[in-house]
Amino acid sequence: MSRNVGRMLAVPRKASIPCRPAAVSRPRQQWRSLSAMAQAQPTSSHDSAPAQFFGLRTASTRRQDRIASPEEYLDSLFEPLKFPAELADRALTHASHPDAKIRHNARLSFMGRRVMQFYLFALLDSSPSVRQDHDFEHIAERTLNTYILGEHVAPAWSLGEALKWNPPTTSMDTSGASLRGVGLYKVLGGAVEAIVGGVNHQFGGVVSQRLFHTRVLPHLLLHGKPQGLSDAFHEHAMAICEQFGGPNGDLTGVGARVAQ
Numbered sequence: 001m002s003r004n005v006g007r008m009l010a011v012p013r014k015a016s017i018p019c020r021p022a023a024v025s026r027p028r029q030q031w032r033s034l035s036a037m038a039q040a041q042p043t044s045s046h047d048s049a050p051a052q053f054f055g056l057r058t059a060s061t062r063r064q065d066r067i068a069s070p071e072e073y074l075d076s077l078f079e080p081l082k083f084p085a086e087l088a089d090r091a092l093t094h095a096s097h098p099d100a101k102i103r104h105n106a107r108l109s110f111m112g113r114r115v116m117q118f119y120l121f122a123l124l125d126s127s128p129s130v131r132q133d134h135d136f137e138h139i140a141e142r143t144l145n146t147y148i149l150g151e152h153v154a155p156a157w158s159l160g161e162a163l164k165w166n167p168p169t170t171s172m173d174t175s176g177a178s179l180r181g182v183g184l185y186k187v188l189g190g191a192v193e194a195i196v197g198g199v200n201h202q203f204g205g206v207v208s209q210r211l212f213h214t215r216v217l218p219h220l221l222l223h224g225k226p227q228g229l230s231d232a233f234h235e236h237a238m239a240i241c242e243q244f245g246g247p248n249g250d251l252t253g254v255g256a257r258v259a260q
Helices: 070-077 085-091 106-126 136-143 146-153 184-203 205-220 231-243
Strands: none
Touching: 070 085, 085 184, 106 136, 106 184, 106 205, 106 231, 146 184, 146 205, 184 205, 205 231
């Protein structure tokens, strides 16, 4: 784990203003969608995905299509952060894509999973709702499951418009019937992990902590559902989100309220 992970900010135990996830503005340039896949219908399987994700850049994407660069995409999504081109391209390239011969996001995903787990454990340990019988490992598994990240965080970031990957050729039909084996949520969730890992590597633990509490965790407060963060911890999670400036708070900490 990056040595920056340990640079934790104080987290509050109480706050009066609720934090709700807000839609993230998309970059100016739109990524080309795969028209054949866009007709697929959503299902409840984690191994399939609704049509709005099918803007993924694949090896078959035509070169003349104008698209934003990876760093422009991430800069727009997480301003005022400025991502190096190499890091942004690595975070947004899945190992299945031909460009993975140069770089891909597997290592950053590994780092990002552990960074998010660390911050989640800190939240659970500081929560007034924690009990002796709470299993932190189990809570983290259902909250930060890669499929759950791909299903609930990736669309908030419009990540399907940015990720480069190469789906199995057997999945490229118009009916969507064979999309269940593609694991698209897993691919998107891995990219979420990679972005968090990349932010921690490039900008440090303070920024990645703010990113987790304001841009990731609010989308995992799935009330009444077995997936996501347990309902008992929602109030504390929202309090921390507000402590860090809310869902649109400056990730660098400028203008954020100081912990009491």
